[in-house]
Amino acid sequence: MHPISSRRAEAGKASGTPTRHSGRARRLYTVGNPRKSTTLTVMTALFTLYCLLPLVWLVINATKSQADFVSSFGLAPGREFALWDNIVEVFGYQDGIFSRWLLNTVLYVVVGATVSTFLAALGGYALAKLDFTGKRVFLFVVLGSISVPGIALAIPQFLLFAQLGMTNTPWAILLPSFINPFGLYLMWVFTAEAVPTGLLEAAKIDGAGEFRTFLQIALPLLAPAGVTVLLFSFVSIWNNYFLPLIMLKDPAWYPLTVGISQWNKLGSTAGNGALIQNLVITSSLLTIIPMVVAFLGLQRYWRSGLSLGAVKG
Amino acid sequence: MDLARRFDADPPATASPDAKRPQTATRKHRRTRIALAFIAPFGTLFALVFIVPILYAAYLSLFQQKLIGGDTFVGFANYGKLFRDPQFWDGVGRVFRFTLIQVPIMLIFAMALALALDGMRVHGAKFMRMTIFLPYAVPAIVSTLMWGFLLGVKYGLFGSLNDALGTDLDPFAPGTTLISIGLMVTWAFTGFNMLIFYAALKAVPRELYEAAAIDGANEFQVVRAIKVPALRGSLVVTTIFSIIGTFQMFNEPQILPSMVAGSGVTTFYTPNLYAYHLAFTGSQQGYAAALALVMAAITIAVAYAVQIRGLRNASDQ
Helix, strand or coil, X not given: CCHHHHHHHHHHHCCCCCCXXXXXXXXXXXXXXXXXXXXXXXXXXXXXXXXXXXXXXXXXXXXXXXXXXHHCCCCCCCCCCCHHHHHHHHHHHHHHHHHHHHHHHHHHHHHHHHHHHHHHHHHHHHHHHCCCCCHHHHHHHHHXXXXXXXXXXXXXXXXXXXXXXXXXXXXHHHHHHCCCHHHHHHHHHHHHXXXXXXXXXXXXXXXXXXXXXXXXXXXXXXXXXXXXHHHHHHHHHHCCCHHHHHHCCXXXXXXXXXXXXXXXXXHHHCCCCCCCHHHHHHHHHHHHHHHHHHHHHCHHHHHHHHHXXXXXX | CCHHHHHHCCCCCCCCHHHCCCCCHHHHHHHHHHHHHHXXXXXXXXXXXXXXXXXXXXHHCCEEEECCCEEEECCCHHHHHHHCCHHHHHHHHHHHHHHHHHHHHHHHHHHHHHHHHHCCCCCCHHXXXXXXXXXXXXXXXXXHHHHHHHHCCCCCHHHHHHHHHCCCCCCCCCCCHHHHHHHHHHHHHHHHHHHHHHHHHHCCCHHHHHHHHHCCCCHHHHHHHHHHHHHHHHHHHHHHHHHHHHHCCCHHHXXXXXXXXXXXXXXXXXXXXXXXXXXXXXXXXXXXXXXXXXHHHHHXXXXXXXXXXHHHHHHHC
């Protein structure tokens, strides 16, 4: 920071406040480190509270027994701390089907996100660094498909997969998740910027084939964008509800989202029968914990990926 | 976003320099074959999950399912029926109204938050930025369950509030359900949009701010002359993504009826919910396919109109 610019900045800003003779003892406000504003902080904090409130509610209520949930105030703890009992009950309910749903979700997410990211990298690399006829048409169709609403697509997908006999199998969830047009776009832009063509030529002169050049030279350079695409796929598959809802009939193949929704229905359709809201709430909490951890741990990749998309947008 | 212009103006599309050198026919042929091998896995699957289903749906939309006699070819009768179907237009009208109110509110909040957090004048900015983004990680089913319980009068805070004040407020009465859904959607996506704006603001060169400070610009002038113009491109992108998102609203109205009685959510509350009920409980696949295609066309048309308008405004500046 240039000292003159910072002092000028402060002079312009602090015209209403008393002049500071003891400037050296005070902190110098600069363009890079301006004075904090209480008003702005309070306003932002209010919105933060709105974002946090349901999550706090979820954590508090996951610690209550069913009896406490029905009888106690929503944001106050129950009479007993039943979190562990609830977790044990979640994993034991209906012969432990929750762990099956968890494994299904992990399968869909890990296979789906990995394959879709790899295919996007492969395609993005070809678009950025290789020549082929029909490239423009291909790009136009794929990028155009980004604006096709996913749900409008899901019903045609279901009708086709039903014809092919693939509904009610994991393939009905996996195959659509392998294609990520936005990921292909990010990979294309990133390859063009981050992978020097000269480096690829050098590898080929050294006798490496096209595929080996991609794997050993380009792929490591694409890692930052790869993590971003991986994250986007991870979230969209983990949170996917509509596609598995229509594709799957057998609860043994459900992901967590559809499973929890079925448990939630159980209480209401059974009338005054089995009320298992404590299980619905605890399983919801268990479902979002891996996502929250992934989000907080990989925050900077979100920003870098989004700025990549934003600059080009 | 401007897809067409994007790939016309692309620097990436011009490939390696030796592509421009004269090549023997066989070499060029070989290169094309290699490139196709790279693109084939994506291309094949893309055809299977995007192109073929749409063509198949277009084909199916020309048939009607009858209890007796099976499928009969009816030409464009499904489309004609759809345009006269008051239930379809009720849903379309609802998502239009919802979009017109919810999307501007959400994007104004997202932009204001991005400006506040980027200005570095807020205490605990990093914590708040992460917290506001966090709801994006929550699946729609979990968010609907949380808000359904939280706002519901039976177990939720509004029940406690009504008991305490003797009032009779119900966030899930037929007249208020859509507002509550707006609260859920805004909760889920403001942080995501904020992060897009925030990333655009971070891409502004710092020297611009220093130059503005030397010129004696005050904070409001900096926001108006530097920051808001920097957000214009992102605003077009976020608007289009938000419109696509709200037009296909499904999860919240599908789950709510199993949580609260008398919420006013019908089987045709949104066009997608209607298509779902037609295809899976009504066994009217042909009609549902026509609905899905018409809805996709409406969405693309609106997104395209926003894009044209957004770009025209941007180039006016």
